[in-house]
Amino acid sequence: MITEDLKVLIDNKTKPPGSLGMLEDLALQIGEILETTNPQLINPHLVVFAADHGIAREGVSAFPQEVTRQMVLNFLNGGAAINVFCRQHAINLQVVDAGVNYDFEDGLPLGDGKIAKGTASFLDGPAMTIAQAKLCLLKGEEVVVEIAAKGCNVIGFGEMGIGNTSSAAVLMSLLCDLPIADCIGRGTGLNDIQLLKKQQILEQAIANYKGDSDIYELMAHFGGFELLEMTGAMLAAAKRKMIIMVDGFIATVAYLCAYGIDQRIKNNAVFCHESEEKGHRYLLSYLDAKPLLGLHLRLGEGTGCALAYPLLKSAVNFLNEMASFQSAEITNKS
Numbered sequence: 364m365i366t367e368d369l370k371v372l373i374d375n376k377t378k379p380p381g382s383l384g385m386l387e388d389l390a391l392q393i394g395e396i397l398e399t400t401n402p403q404l405i406n407p408h409l410v411v412f413a414a415d416h417g418i419a420r421e422g423v424s425a426f427p428q429e430v431t432r433q434m435v436l437n438f439l440n441g442g443a444a445i446n447v448f449c450r451q452h453a454i455n456l457q458v459v460d461a462g463v464n465y466d467f468e469d470g471l472p473l474g475d476g477k478i479a480k481g482t483a484s485f486l487d488g489p490a491m492t493i494a495q496a497k498l499c500l501l502k503g504e505e506v507v508v509e510i511a512a513k514g515c516n517v518i519g520f521g522e523m524g525i526g527n528t529s530s531a532a533v534l535m536s537l538l539c540d541l542p543i544a545d546c547i548g549r550g551t552g553l554n555d556i557q558l559l560k561k562q563q564i565l566e567q568a569i570a571n572y573k574g575d576s577d578i579y580e581l582m583a584h585f586g587g588f589e590l591l592e593m594t595g596a597m598l599a600a601a602k603r604k605m606i607i608m609v610d611g612f613i614a615t616v617a618y619l620c621a622y623g624i625d626q627r628i629k630n631n632a633v634f635c636h637e638s639e640e641k642g643h644r645y646l647l648s649y650l651d652a653k654p655l656l657g658l659h660l661r662l663g664e665g666t667g668c669a670l671a672y673p674l675l676k677s678a679v680n681f682l683n684e685m686a687s688f689q690s691a692e693i694t695n696k697s
Contacts, residue, residue, distance in 0.1 A: 412503070413431060507605075521663060598628060
């Protein structure tokens with residue numbers, strides 16, 4: 364019933380039907396998620412999960428592992444791109460240590476979701492245990508439970524973790540049954556030689572895998588702590604009927620894992636942009652997802668969510684504030 368009511372409202376605004384394009388689809392989706400014809404975006408949040416990856420030691424990234432820790436401190440000091448965009452759009456930013464290879468000093472405004480000081484390399488064995496993977500899902504849920512208690516109904520997720528495009532690419536390859544060559548990209552800026560090396564390492568890691576296609580086993584073997592905490596957070600947000608803003612490649616793979624666990628999450632997901640990572644384009648196509656923006660981003664951090672958030676506000680505002688043909692006394696088409 365709510366869907367039909369929303370469609371009638373949208374179609375009777377003072378415009379030709381469909382003329383606001385994807386904003387109309389977005390307004391419909393937001394109304395359906397929040398189960399109202401008068402939706403409000405309340406207390407928006409963005410969570411950045413950070414962790415290190417053992418696979419980074421194999422030379423799959425252009426940057427050394429200590430950059431993860433350095434960027435976390437940059438987030439906490441307000442100096443990263445995501446800080447700038449969250450301030451601009453009044454989005455509450457929370458940073459969570461899911462497994463950085465560093466002991467941060469006490470008293471920092473840093474969420475504690477630490478599983479361990481980085482995963483193991485998945486080249487020759489699992490990145491983590493299945494128990495650790497399930498703990499990641501629980502830790503991600505706990506973050507969302509706390510945020511939801513503040514009245515938040517719209518939440519985005521970002522990540523920081525040197526090497527995490529490798530983890531995401533392998534999970535995408537195996538879960539979507541696509542060649543790893545279609546799933547990898549330049550990440551933090553690999554040149555052609557480095558990209559080929561990355562592909563060869565990941566091909567070898569897949570060849571070495573002796574497990575089955577169980578999603579929990581795949582997540583444990585190839586996942587990252589930040590990626591899986593994001594998965595748990597997305598599942599928790601969907602259960603609480605929150606709008607989920609999905610960022611770029613890593614976040615979309617986290618969504619892919621969440622979708623593999625509970626397909627109902629699709630109703631709550633807004634795909635914010637198509638990133639410059641080659642695999643993201645294929646993944647969005649696989650998921651039949653229509654991203655809001657195409658800005659050639661490849662930063663992560665949730666930046667695409669923060670940049671797309673004003674479009675969510677515009678969708679809600681036109682639904683709530685735009686006149687109808689009847690209220691404006693304008694003749695509709697016959």
